[in-house]
Amino acid sequence: MTFKIFGAVLIIFSSWVTGIIFSMNSRYRLDDIEEFKKAVTMFINDAVNISMPLSCVFDDISKRTNGVVAKIFLDASVIAEKKTEKSAEDIFKKAVEKNLANLYFQCEEMECLYSFAKNLDCPFKNQQKDNALLLIDNINAVEDEIRQKSQKEQKLYNSAGVLCGILISVILF
Amino acid sequence: MGIKDEIIFSSGGRIRDTLNFISAQEFETFQELRFRTGSPAFVKKSSGEFFINTNGHITEKPVDSFIPENDDINTFIKLLSGYSVYAFEEEIKNGFITIQGGHRIGLVGRTVIKDGSISSLTDFSGINIRISHQIKGCGESILPYIFNKNQVLSTIIISPPGEGKTTLLRDLIRLISLKGKNVSVADERGEIAGTFKGRAGNDLGTHTDVMDGCPKNEGMMMLLRSMSPDVIAVDELGGGEEIRSLELILTSGVSFICTVHGSSMQDAINRIGMEKSLSMAYFKRFIELKRANNKIYAAICDENGNVIGNEALR
Numbered sequence: 001m002t003f004k005i006f007g008a009v010l011i012i013f014s015s016w017v018t019g020i021i022f023s024m025n026s027r028y029r030l031d032d033i034e035e036f037k038k039a040v041t042m043f044i045n046d047a048v049n050i051s052m053p054l055s056c057v058f059d060d061i062s063k064r065t066n067g068v069v070a071k072i073f074l075d076a077s078v079i080a081e082k083k084t085e086k087s088a089e090d091i092f093k094k095a096v097e098k099n100l101a102n103l104y105f106q107c108e109e110m111e112c113l114y115s116f117a118k119n120l121d122c123p124f125k126n127q128q129k130d131n132a133l134l135l136i137d138n139i140n141a142v143e144d145e146i147r148q149k150s151q152k153e154q155k156l157y158n159s160a161g162v163l164c165g166i167l168i169s170v171i172l173f
Numbered sequence: 174m175g176i177k178d179e180i181i182f183s184s185g186g187r188i189r190d191t192l193n194f195i196s197a198q199e200f201e202t203f204q205e206l207r208f209r210t211g212s213p214a215f216v217k218k219s220s221g222e223f224f225i226n227t228n229g230h231i232t233e234k235p236v237d238s239f240i241p242e243n244d245d246i247n248t249f250i251k252l253l254s255g256y257s258v259y260a261f262e263e264e265i266k267n268g269f270i271t272i273q274g275g276h277r278i279g280l281v282g283r284t285v286i287k288d289g290s291i292s293s294l295t296d297f298s299g300i301n302i303r304i305s306h307q308i309k310g311c312g313e314s315i316l317p318y319i320f321n322k323n324q325v326l327s328t329i330i331i332s333p334p335g336e337g338k339t340t341l342l343r344d345l346i347r348l349i350s351l352k353g354k355n356v357s358v359a360d361e362r363g364e365i366a367g368t369f370k371g372r373a374g375n376d377l378g379t380h381t382d383v384m385d386g387c388p389k390n391e392g393m394m395m396l397l398r399s400m401s402p403d404v405i406a407v408d409e410l411g412g413g414e415e416i417r418s419l420e421l422i423l424t425s426g427v428s429f430i431c432t433v434h435g436s437s438m439q440d441a442i443n444r445i446g447m448e449k450s451l452s453m454a455y456f457k458r459f460i461e462l463k464r465a466n467n468k469i470y471a472a473i474c475d476e477n478g479n480v481i482g483n484e485a486l487r
Contacts, residue, residue: 051262053255080256083185086248088256121251123258123265124293 004173011172012165019161026150029104033146035069036109037139040116040132048129054088054120055080068102075099088120108142176200176304179274179374185252187245188214194229204335206302210246213238219467246297253278264362265294274374275305275339275367305339305364307375312344314484318473319458325349325404325428327455331441332462337469338432339364339408341462341486343375345430346406350378357402358383359392365408390414397422406430412446419447423455437461438478453477462486 039061046057058077062070076095085091096103096113105113112135119131174182177200181189188208205217206225213235214225226237241249253270254261264270270278279301285293319328328345332338343365350356360366360383367374368385377383382400384392389407393415396402405422407415410431422429433441438459442452459474473482 047257047259051260052257053260054257055255057257083252083255086186087251091256120256121258123262123295125259125262128259 008169008173011169012162015165015168016158016161019157019159019164022161023150023154023157025104026146026153029106029109030143030146030150032067032069032104033109033112033139033143035065035067036112037136037143039065039069039073040136040139043116044129044132048125048132051125054091068099068104071102072096072099089117092117092120108145112139112142174274174374176203176274176276176306179272179276180206180302180304183253183272183276184249186248188241188249189252191225191227191229191239195225195231199231200304201306203304205304207299208241208246208249208302209299210241210243213240243296243298246300249300250278250280250297262293266291268294269362271363271367273367273369275364277303277305277362277364279303303335305367305375307343308340309344309347309376311337311486312341312348314486315341315345315460315471315473316348318460318482319345319430320352321457325354325430326457327423327429328431328458328460329410329438329441329445329456330430330432330460330462331435331438332432333436334434336462336464337486338434338462341460341471342406342408342430342432343377346381346404347376347378349404349430350380354380354403355401356381356404356406357396357400359387359389359396359405359407360385361387361389361392362408365406390418393418393422397425397427402427404428404430408432409434410445412444416445416447419445420451420455429455436463438474 042061042064043057046052046060052060055077058073058080062074062077065073072095075098076092079085079091079094085094093114116135119128122128122131175197177195177197180200181193184192202218203216204219207215216223216225216231223231223233224235224238226232227239251258253272258265261270265280268280270280272278280294280297281299282294282297284291285295319326330338330341346356346358346365356378358365358377358381360368363385365375366377366383366385368383373383382396384396387395393405393407396405405427408431410419410433419429433444435441435444438461441459445452453476457476461472461474463470463472469486471484471486472480473484475481
């Protein structure tokens with residue numbers, strides 16, 4: 001009996017942990033979008049206020065952000081230095097594609113990433129700044145949506161995890 | 174880094190591919206490279222103007238000439254700016270970008286007008302690459318004329334465009350600096366020092382400080398206040414605010430060396446808009462450069478316009 005109870009607790013615990021792991025997905029997604037928002041803010045400062053060349057902007061951002069976003073900007077900086085691509089948009093898209101496997105981003109965030117890439121070739125600082133600010137607004141909206149969804153998902157996965165564990169335990173008891 | 178490497182490193186696209194065929198030695202003889210949409214590419218040397226063909230050969234006749242398209246020019250400029258055209262907004266507004274090595278890229282295209290003045294250029298249709306040459310020692314024969322009892326005399330170098338004003342100024346800065354004088358350079362267009370990422374591409378001597386990319390009038394005043402210079406040097410002195418800063422410098426006991434577009438001492442004085450008597454009181458040497466038989470000759474005049482020497486520069 002003790003053995004059975006121990007087994008049931010173990011099952012409930014592990015399915016609860018699985019639920020948490022599932023709910024963490026949207027947390028990572030949120031972390032990445034937070035980092036990306038930080039990167040866009042840094043971009044305004046480096047590119048618009050300090051007039052740094054794009055490769056230096058990318059490099060600087062990669063040093064001051066974390067995770068996969070940092071990796072994307074680092075790769076973009078390396079590609080920009082090589083001068084093999086025709087436009088800044090191509091550079092950034094290439095860097096994103098290189099890191100696609102490690103990104104938790106979904107459709108809406110990918111749109112933000114590509115819209116950032118599209119605006120990189122703009123030749124005027126004011127326009128660069130306006131575009132970046134608009135993008136930050138978009139990111140904020142997406143972030144709010146993800147946050148609400150994440151809270152719901154977190155509750156759902158946690159409860160589902162525990163319930164599944166109980167269900168399995170009942171069936172196996 | 175040689176001239177070819179500097180140009181190739183900065184550029185891109187089909188224009189770079191064509192230029193890449195040209196040997197590094199050949200590049201050293203270039204004065205200007207011109208690319209216009211739909212027209213054959215030109216190169217200007219001291220011996221004349223030549224065409225560049227698609228294999229990078231320099232020819233006298235337009236046979237198989239390299240003809241850049243609009244896309245080539247625009248890609249070239251995009252890559253020249255390191256995909257950062259926005260970062261060069263101020264320079265582009267003035268019609269040029271200066272790249273590593275101090276080479277000046279002149280641009281033409283469609284102007285963008287804002288509040289009645291040019292705010293930028295887009296849809297570029299032509300470029301003119303003016304190759305910057307550092308000819309060490311070209312100012313050696315001039316140096317004795319601008320020194321008086323270990324004091325540098327304020328000097329104006331005068332010539333039409335492309336006759337070597339900046340080259341002579343650069344070498345004089347280097348030579349004066351090597352004599353232990355503190356020389357401060359307000360290098361608005363980055364042509365004198367050829368600064369790239371905080372490092373001067375050209376040798377300006379051991380006692381030279383460079384204020385890079387700063388408007389001349391503000392740069393000169395900052396240098397005067399902060400670097401305690403013996404000599405301040407600027408390229409292509411204009412009028413207005415720059416002259417007001419210049420008067421402050423000249424009355425503070427600091428020597429001044431600059432270049433001015435023109436063909437005579439009178440031209441230079443008119444151009445900077447300073448009163449003749451004042452110019453003659455402040456400036457003690459006027460160096461007029463003239464080209465003859467593929468050589469540059471310098472006529473050195475004193476403050477009264479008397480020729481005190483003639484020297485062949487190169």
